[in-house]
Amino acid sequence: MTDQTLCADTDRPTWPAVLTGFRGRCPNCGQGRLLHSYLKVNDQCSECGEEYLHHRADDGPAYLTILLVGHLMAPLLLVVFETWRPAPMTLFSIFALGCVSLSLYLLPRLKGMVVAYQWARRMHGFDKSR
Structure with a gap:
């Protein structure tokens, strides 16, 4: 492992982000x-810049929302x-x-998770050292 990889792992922990x-x-x-707004990402943070x-993020949050809602609601539908x-x-x-409500609740949260994951893993220009 290189020093840059070690710095990247310790500097930005993935799960808290x-x-x-x-x-x-x-x-x-x-x-x-x-x-x-509902799904618009700010250009920069108002606190730290x-x-x-x-x-x-593209279609990742929508895909994850469909995946989660389908896997939660389908077994519940069968049981009911x-x-x-x-x-x-x-x-x-x-x-x-239920499906519409859960989808509307999860979509912005999953978008935040995808953007935060990209930030933590230094993907797509989030790495300032390059």
Whole structure:
């Protein structure tokens, strides 16, 4: 391992940054807001000045949201259907509302996690030493 790799691992720990990104905060200082609207990433942190222009979240947060919502709701749908046998419209209404609500809740948080992960791993221009 090179000295630069050791510095990169100790300087920016991944999990704390990802958890801070989930909360929608700056992965560098933990204070400034990462998003300025529902899914728009700020150009830089209002507290520490860290630039976010380098992020490449693209479709990653949407993919992760679909993955999580599908893996949570599909088994739940099966259990509810097998246990209570609700009317089809009742089942559809409850699970449609649940899927939409969970997706709207997770999407900005997962976007914050993806941007924070890129920052922690020094991806896409977040590495100042290059």
